[in-house]
Amino acid sequence: MQGGELRISPVGSKQALDDFIDLPYRLYADDPNWVPPLRADVAELLNPEKNPFYGHAEGQLFLARRAGRVVGRISAHIDKLALAQPVEQGMGPGTGNWGMLDAEDEATAKALIATAEDWLKSRGMTRVLGPLSLSVWDEPGVLVKGFDHPPTVMMGHAKTEYHQWIESSGYQTVQELFTYALVIDRDFPELTNRIVAIGEKNDRIKIRRVDKRKFNDEAALILGILNDAWSDNWGFVPLTEAEIAYVGKKLKPIVYEDLIRIAEVDGEPVAFMMTLPDINEKIKSFGGKLFPFNWAKLLWWLRKPQVRTMRVPLMGVVKKLQASRMASQLAFMMIEYIRRDAITKFGASRGEFGWVLGSNGPMRSVGEAVGGTVNKVYRIYEKTL
Template identity: 65%
Template sequence: MTAISITPVVTKADRAAFVDLAYRLNAADPAWVPPLRMEAMELVTPGKNPFFEHADVQLFLARRDGKVVGRISAHIDHLAVAMDPVQGMGPGTGNWGLLEAEDQATATALIARAEDWLREKGMNRVLAPLSMSIWEEPGQLTKGFDHAPTVMMGHQPERYNTWIKALGYLPAKTLKTFELDITKPFPPLIQRIVASGEKNQRIHIRNVDRSKFASEAALILDILNDAWSDNWGFVPFTDTEIGYAGKKFKPIVREDLIMVAEYDGEPVAFMMTLPDLNEAIKPMGGKLFPFNWIKLLRWLNKPRVRTMRVPLMGVRKKLQSSRLASQLAFMMIEYIRRNSVERYGATRGEIGWILEDNQGMVAIADAIDSHVNKEYEIYQKGL
């Protein structure tokens, strides 16, 4: 077999080839959702994605006989490196992600090159795959290959998992998503907890105010940074990332699908739910033009979806592990469940990702009769 050459992405043409490869290699997978090409390009472009402001990133292409047959990103998130090692990242930890490869030999060569680059930068450990931030699409899919991912979740072929483990990578953390039928009322115990909260005058659950989008986004991310700050893999959002996330989410944000819980007038918890944009864009093949942009605008104006995804929720640390925290969570979940069914025609909910050992969130998922539908593995290896 002809030798594989691995070269860094340098030119605009290289970057375009890096993005294009995913569409070719995954075209035959009925569960894969082609991302909008403009967003896929933005993800890997300095000056567009604020991740580059606090990370060193190198993209690589693999070629055989001049044909692009694979790709990978290698990156060092300096905010992650500065975290306590107990939380999974920490000094000396680099990452790779965005792996696509025609065959195992190509994947092996790409991962080796990414590891070499990380060593050259002084890293002694790798957590992977992360594509590219922990907040974007972390982990390699290991369960749930037969159905499409929801918005902002990854989807990789099962063979990649085998190839990664063959190189000495060991599990570091499992991420899970839970699905449930939201047309059915929650169990009686949960209904009683919600009803009790509604009688408590110190509790107020409200929708976000879209007319104050910037301040509401900042509030939610402030709660998030506090609520998740002790979690495995946590990396704080920067001000630039907060603005970027707000701009990115705004078209699919619905006031009645994002709740803020206040206790004695203080915002202490939130739950963000998004209509599954992937249902709308999957048939588009990553292209908005010439006519798909019209279809997307119509959908954004009045989304009708099967699935709602809960990508983020959090309770301030001072309330965590309390009965109040669970009560606030159940109240927000119930109100959003009702709105999702009555106003958007949704029948299915997906919660996650959730860390496998996040006992509080797993308990909430179990209490509302949801079950694990997908699992993603983040692997580790010494360099």
């Protein structure tokens, strides 16, 4: 598609892919709150031979150029597993996605969005849900609140104008995602502490650390609980066995036994909480590059990270317990136990909980009950094609 000097073309060469990956490093160069992702990680995300997402999805990357200069990018993709989900859960038949939108100006952004829509329509899609970069498990939504501080590990950032450009392209809000910031180097509210104390007297409950010596088994157990716990959530798409193995391999370097808990009731694993040290605090100055010297700095840091912030990206309780008091009790117990270790062993003073769906009242209540306040909001939009 061409408009004036603007030309948009599909990414079809290694040079074009490099240009696609490199663009944000230029656009955000002066943004003190942007954390440059490691280029190797972005390249792997977009590589169909390495990312198992492409085992059930197809996609196309697009670049916008003006007078030969790259001025924007976007991805368009169709997830076959998402197409098979119930319509009432947000995905469903005919729903395609776009994501990874970056642009110098509104005209470029709108042209890129229109190009992604055309690609989706040409493949029979009748509705678009976005931004998703690439799946709901990666970086869903565009930032609409919380531009004044950097994102934590595995969370996205955006320019303040992006959500306005999306809305002016005819999109309506379909879901918001919240993250909660909380101070963790002081005791949680008394009500939470009482609930934890009661749970500690219950012989049916056992809260244990993960065993990294059995990493593959523990990862499969946790993600199995996740698939069950989140299966009724808006936007849910099940993780495949290949994705579970892939996620486990990617997370292993920043997984620490003291920061992940599995809850058992009557000997059955029924809940988990995963906490990650905010690696963004370390890599922010790397400029997206590990070589020649940053890899050594990172490896040394990973031996025993000392961080200000811990992030809880994943937490789940099996469906059969979700309507019970036990579910909240298990959640508070895992949060409290991890809080103690995060302070004493990793030097943390701050936590971030989320993202949490705006429609997930119980989990939002947990975030508020431990003293959390919303510090970032991401928005997902929909449009009929």
